[in-house]
């Protein structure tokens with residue numbers, strides 16, 4: 001078993017969200033969890049004699065003072081979340097009570113847990129692999145239905161078991177090649193090179209499709225990226241506010257851990273939409289002009305859907321030119337919705353744009369008077385969510401996994417090349433071992449020094 005310096009400590013933390021609530025849960029995990037908690041628990045049965053996985057009513061008493069009436073549960077190693085002995089105290093959710101209980105535990109010898117330390121211990125004790133542990137973090141932070149679903153699948157270990165299958169098959173080959181080395185004088189070939197070649201191609205195909213799924217996975221986890229672009233003063237910020245104020249939309253401003261800018265998001269039908277660089281939209285138009293078109297194009301290149309806004313009274317030629325620029329930047333496959341704004345200012349309100357923009361999606365709105373917004377949202381959902389619901393596809397949502405997959409792909413290229421150039425067995429086996437290690441990096445089976453682990457788990461909240 002891998003050891004962290006203070007792996008033997010008994011840790012404690014408030015595991016419910018910070019602040020006041022109806023109830024709060026304080027968790028203890030480690031060898032002394034039961035003995036520490038037992039000192040302060042008064043109930044019909046002592047904590048030591050309480051059946052495991054059961055809950056009972058108790059008084060939490062410190063130096064003759066009843067701090068709260070609580071429900072206490074006991075879990076026994078290895079059948080607990082962390083794989084260690086655990087106690088959970090559900091108290092009333094006053095911030096004072098929560099902290100008091102925590103203090104009492106610390107005074108009795110427990111240590112306050114670091115962020116993610118409970119899950120880290122679960123990983124260390126073999127309760128889950130690394131990719132599953134990471135899924136716990138994703139699950140906790142999932143803000144929409146799809147993100148929840150993806151995290152749930154990963155937590156169940158589908159991603160890991162897929163990789164594990166590939167790893168085992170590749171491992172078999174290494175063993176055969178390494179066996180050949182033992183018989184080097186006899187010039188035998190146990191590992192069928194053709195089969196190895198085919199297996200590598202198969203793994204590579206899988207790896208590339210998983211890497212590619214990151215774009216989709218990311219859209220689900222962090223929101224479907226939407227760019228709102230157009231000339232200054234066409235009404236972008238007015239539209240943004242309209243969209244965010246839709247009553248069925250949940251509006252939030254979140255500073256995500258992987259994002260350095262604050263972006264607006266809204267959830268419609270369980271899908272989260274993230275508007276890229278909304279700060280840019282809100283800046284004064286002067287500033288947008290000075291930063292110029294480059295900024296807009298950069299935004300477009302990150303989008304899954306582009307809304308191009310123009311003044312309904314405008315001539316169609318510059319709109320077509322702008323559309324072409326966007327297509328060049330974003331790629332033909334990224335849908336662009338043309339939005340003719342300020343239709344309230346048109347003399348002939350029934351101006352038919354379709355005739356000017358053959359085959360394009362054109363929607364007429366008045367952001368100011370709230371006309372056409374519903375139709376626009378429908379189009380946004382239709383384009384933005386296309387392909388997201390593919391049930392069979394396993395999605396990668398984690399940048400660490402994408403990096404590992406990239407290493408695997410590069411390794412496979414080297415092995416394939418080596419096979420073509422009849423690389424000697426020992427070198428071949430070295431390259432294969434590297435790929436095996438990269439696969440194991442994802443599930444955390446091999447090289448996971450403390451600093452790497454610490455980095456992964458620090459993004460968790462305390463108490464998880």
Ligand code: GDP
Pocket residue numbers: 230231232233234235236237238239281285341342343344345365366367368369
């Ligand atoms: P941005 O520079 O593209 O973000 O444009 P703004 O949203 O700041 O809008 C520029 C001006 O156009 C403001 O005075 C808005 O009130 C006005 N505006 C926006 N949408 C409409 C609309 O649908 N109809 C009319 N008449 N005015 C609008």
